[in-house]
Amino acid sequence: MFTGVKVFSATKAKEREELSENVTRWLRSNSDLEIVDKIVRQSSDNEFHCYSLVIFYKHKS
Numbered sequence: 828m829f830t831g832v833k834v835f836s837a838t839k840a841k842e843r844e845e846l847s848e849n850v851t852r853w854l855r856s857n858s859d860l861e862i863v864d865k866i867v868r869q870s871s872d873n874e875f876h877c878y879s880l881v882i883f884y885k886h887k888s
Contacts, residue, residue: 829863829883836879843878850880860884 835850837843854862864883869876 828885830885831860831883833882833884834879835882836877838875838877843876846878846880850882857884859887861887 837846862884866881868879
């Protein structure tokens with residue numbers, strides 16, 4: 828069971844390069860949360876590649 832969802836997504840090359848740093852920064856600043864599941868997706872068309880990371884969490888007991 829989860830109580831919240833955080834979505835990270837990036838389409839532009841610079842955003843994709845910084846995605847892991849943004850996720851790490853968010854995790855460190857929310858250390859009171861327990862990650863219960865995650866989904867990683869990629870979608871593309873002729874011009875763009877989008878990466879999405881969906882994190883499901885709950886507050887630690």
